[in-house]
Structure formats: C-alpha cells, structure tokens
Amino acid sequence: MDKEWIEVSITTSSEAVEAVSGILYNTEVKGVSIEDSQDVEFKKKHPEDWDYFDESLLKIKDGTAVVKGYYKQDKNLNGYLKYIKDSINNLESFGIDKGKGLITVSKVNEEDWENKWKEYYKPYKVGKHIVVKPIWENYEAEKDDIIVELDPGMAFGTGTHETTKMCIKALEKYIKPEYTVFDIGTGSGILAITSSKLGAKEVTGVDLDPVAVKSASTNVGYNHIKNVNILHGDLMDVVKGKANIVVANIIADVIIFLADGVKDFMLPGGVFICSGIILERKEEVVDKLNKTGFKIEEINEDGEWVCIVASVK
Known part of the structure; x- marks a missing residue:
C-alpha cells in the first residue's frame, strides 16, 4: 500500500x-x-x-x-x-x-x-444519555448511558458540532417509543442511529451523497440495529409514508426550501427539528415556518447556531 x-x-x-x-x-x-x-x-x-x-x-x-x-x-x-x-x-x-x-x-x-x-475523536456525551463513541475507542458506560457507535472519518456528523448536539437534545425530548422518524441529510447517520437508540419504532435516513449513504449504512451496522433504513436520494422522491418527527441538520436555505413540502411527510401533531441555521438567519427561517403553517415550539441557540423545533398545526 x-x-x-x-x-x-x-x-x-x-x-x-x-x-x-x-x-x-x-x-x-x-x-x-x-x-x-x-x-x-x-x-x-x-x-x-x-x-x-x-x-x-x-x-x-x-x-x-x-x-x-x-x-x-x-x-x-x-x-x-x-x-x-x-x-x-x-x-x-x-x-x-x-x-x-x-x-x-x-x-x-x-x-x-x-x-x-x-x-481528534473521543467518546463524547450529548444531552442526558447519548454517548457518541468512535468505534476504535474504549468507553466504560455509566448507568443510563446510550452508546452510539460511529466511524466519524467517513461522513460529517460526529456529535461534537453545536448543530448536531442541539438536534440530539431535541430528539431526546420529543421521541416516543411508537414514533417514526425521518432524518434528512443523514450524513454519518448519527441522528438516525440516535433516534433508534432513543426508542423510535422506525427510522429512515436519506442523503443525496452516495458516500454519506454508504457511511451511514456502515454505522448502522456497527450499532446492530434493525429498524433504521438508509436511502439514497431526496426526501420527496424516495421516502414513503409519514413520520412523527422529521429532523434536518442542513443549512438555512435548504430548510426554507423544505418548509413548503415537508408537512406532506408528517403526521398530525408531528414535529420538525431543524438545525444548521446560523444566528443571523434565525428570523428568516422562523418567518418561513410560520407562513407555511408550522407552530414554533422552541428555539435553541448554541454559539452562532440555532435549532428550531416546530410542530404541524
């Protein structure tokens, strides 16, 4: 070699x-x-x-x-x-x-x-229970720890970035055992895997990047979970059915674009968790979500980043 x-x-x-x-x-x-x-x-x-x-x-x-x-x-x-x-x-x-x-x-x-x-990558605790652990690292789990095994060298989304941390915390708060979750722009699969580990019944992760799809699928395998399906393509084209939670950790422009159609993929009372939004574009995203019929449940900030949780009215 x-x-x-x-x-x-x-x-x-x-x-x-x-x-x-x-x-x-x-x-x-x-x-x-x-x-x-x-x-x-x-x-x-x-x-x-x-x-x-x-x-x-x-x-x-x-x-x-x-x-x-x-x-x-x-x-x-x-x-x-x-x-x-x-x-x-x-x-x-x-x-x-x-x-x-x-x-x-x-x-x-x-x-x-x-x-x-x-x-650079060490086991990292996010929220109350989630511990993101690189597959080559040892970690002695504490009571109530939920371990997410990850190879973060394959696609971005390691759990250390503010946007990912806020999404994980929101998933901890809103996921219930019977819920279905769609993860848009799944990247490494970290949010899809986390959703499964938090008890979601069914999870689908989608990404336009075939490298990310391969990475996310591999990471799902590392976690030995059977209820996460990783798909290549756009939410509107490859996902069937509706979810209780849609999570998108992308950028403001994509979230604004998604706001018009994402409700078609959400059950009544469903929750849209969106992050990757820089602080100065917060009001623009909030305004778009309000105009498209969402109710803003909470807005969280970490440094220069924002995570918005909105529900279907």
Whole structure:
C-alpha cells in the first residue's frame, strides 16, 4: 500500500466547519480531521491526554478552524482541488462565513495521518444519555448511558458540532417509543442511529451523497440495529409514508426550501427539528415556518447556531 497521502488543509471559520466538511465529502476524500480554537485550548490544558501537540495549531485563534482532507495522489486530485476552492468561495452566497478560506496542499505519511485524525475523536456525551463513541475507542458506560457507535472519518456528523448536539437534545425530548422518524441529510447517520437508540419504532435516513449513504449504512451496522433504513436520494422522491418527527441538520436555505413540502411527510401533531441555521438567519427561517403553517415550539441557540423545533398545526 502506498504510504504517502495528500493533505488538503482549509483554514476557515468555526461556523463553516460542517459546510466545508460537506464539500470535502462530495469528493473522494478518504478521511477528514477538524481542529478549532476550543480543541487547541483543551489540548494545551490537558497535554497528558495526547501523544503529541502540533505546534502549528497555535495559529488557530477564536472563531477559526482548520479542516483537513486526505487524498490519494491520482488523476482526479486537481479537479477536486478546483471544486473545493470554488465551493469554499461560494459559501458566503449561502450566508456562511468562510473565514480566511485559505487552502494549502502537502504530502503526509499514512501513519501520521491516521494518528492525526483519529486523535481528534473521543467518546463524547450529548444531552442526558447519548454517548457518541468512535468505534476504535474504549468507553466504560455509566448507568443510563446510550452508546452510539460511529466511524466519524467517513461522513460529517460526529456529535461534537453545536448543530448536531442541539438536534440530539431535541430528539431526546420529543421521541416516543411508537414514533417514526425521518432524518434528512443523514450524513454519518448519527441522528438516525440516535433516534433508534432513543426508542423510535422506525427510522429512515436519506442523503443525496452516495458516500454519506454508504457511511451511514456502515454505522448502522456497527450499532446492530434493525429498524433504521438508509436511502439514497431526496426526501420527496424516495421516502414513503409519514413520520412523527422529521429532523434536518442542513443549512438555512435548504430548510426554507423544505418548509413548503415537508408537512406532506408528517403526521398530525408531528414535529420538525431543524438545525444548521446560523444566528443571523434565525428570523428568516422562523418567518418561513410560520407562513407555511408550522407552530414554533422552541428555539435553541448554541454559539452562532440555532435549532428550531416546530410542530404541524
């Protein structure tokens, strides 16, 4: 096996981490690592938890993040780099601050890459009961812990981002045992798997990205659950029936688009949990949900991000 990889490093804003990760996963990226200012501060304060500390991380300041993608050197790489550059430059048209938007390319050894991206992910508790655990990590479960096994190197959605955490907390609050859940833009499958673990009767995750579909399906297998179905495509085209809960952790523009038709896939009294919304677009999304017949149940904020829970009137 070739031991050398190409590392594409993108210096961006913390706000743009999920979007930049999504851009990378639209290419044939083999793995992604993320560092932001909070991670750097934690590692500086707890050096005993890490085999080494990369001094280059000291350049990461508040509100800044570095997203790194790892590729094999092949004929497609230049095309991927152009796509990444164009997509990052286009983030601001979606209301997402790209930060510096600086892209650098370098060669790394395979062993160094594996250590770097895997060391970022540790078992992480979200809400009252959910513990997101990378499949290679050991974790001694406490009473009432609900473990979600995940390989977060395959598709974004690790549980550590504010948008994902708020969705998990909302799912903890609203899921009941007889409920059906649809997860739009399932990514790694984390919200679909969490829904099942919280007791939902039936869960469907959908994603337009075939890489995400494969990743989510693999992660479902790691959790040994039988009631989660992962589909490739758009909610409107591939999902049959109606759900008690629809969760969408995407971006404001997609949620605004979904608001017109998502009620057709929801049972009376159903709940729409939507996140991935930056703070300055909160009122725009709330206004759209109100106009399309939803009742706003709650609005939660974490940093620069918003999660809105709305019900069908």
